[in-house]
Amino acid sequence: MARSLEERVSELERQFAQSYVRGKVSEIDPDNWCVKVAYGTDEKPMSTAWLPVKPMRSGQAVVWWFPEVDEGVTVLSPGDLRLGEVWPGSYHNDRPPPTTNPNEFFIAFGDGSKVVHDRESSKLDVVNVGDVEVTTKQNLTVNTTGTVKINSDAKDIRLNEGKGVVTGAHICQFTGQPHSDCSTQVKAGK
Numbered sequence: 001m002a003r004s005l006e007e008r009v010s011e012l013e014r015q016f017a018q019s020y021v022r023g024k025v026s027e028i029d030p031d032n033w034c035v036k037v038a039y040g041t042d043e044k045p046m047s048t049a050w051l052p053v054k055p056m057r058s059g060q061a062v063v064w065w066f067p068e069v070d071e072g073v074t075v076l077s078p079g080d081l082r083l084g085e086v087w088p089g090s091y092h093n094d095r096p097p098p099t100t101n102p103n104e105f106f107i108a109f110g111d112g113s114k115v116v117h118d119r120e121s122s123k124l125d126v127v128n129v130g131d132v133e134v135t136t137k138q139n140l141t142v143n144t145t146g147t148v149k150i151n152s153d154a155k156d157i158r159l160n161e162g163k164g165v166v167t168g169a170h171i172c173q174f175t176g177q178p179h180s181d182c183s184t185q186v187k188a189g190k
Helices: 005-017
Strands: 020-029 034-040 045-047 072-076 085-090 104-108 114-118 123-127 157-159 163-171 178-188
Touching: 034 072
Parallel strands: 157 178
Antiparallel strands: 020 034, 020 072, 034 045, 072 085, 104 114, 114 123, 163 178
8 A cells, every 4th residue: 555645755754864863972882893872852862773983094095093982973874873874073062173273183182192283384293192103114214404303301312222422512520611522321323
């Protein structure tokens, strides 16, 4: 038996309402690349089933940056939320953007570490609160026309595991003039 026009319109409205849903991540399952999304109102809270997270890239260039609980997301589906995919990233009052400067590319990692590039000033700022490790199987080149400053309280700085470096910043306690001195902190190979 054919459905009535009212039933068909009602079904289309339901599908349309479920084609685009904004909410917050309520549960995560990173091993299966899925999350549950809470949406609706305080009076009528709702939740999706486990849905796959849409990655930024998934070819040879691949990005893994999984959403967190309470992160704003958008679910897109063909009209049935059970078939939806989760698109990370929506600002909301509890999680506002880290900057409102339209010239900044800003990534905050949640632990105080960040990467900021300001295209207006052409300044790149990288802050990391933990260790930094750079590994290459080829050459590493740093080119600059400006000054290179390394400020460190390190007890030992090693280049090629060499002997102590001769510096000229030592003031002689007898003559008061600078003279060469072998550093016990900075070591370099020939």
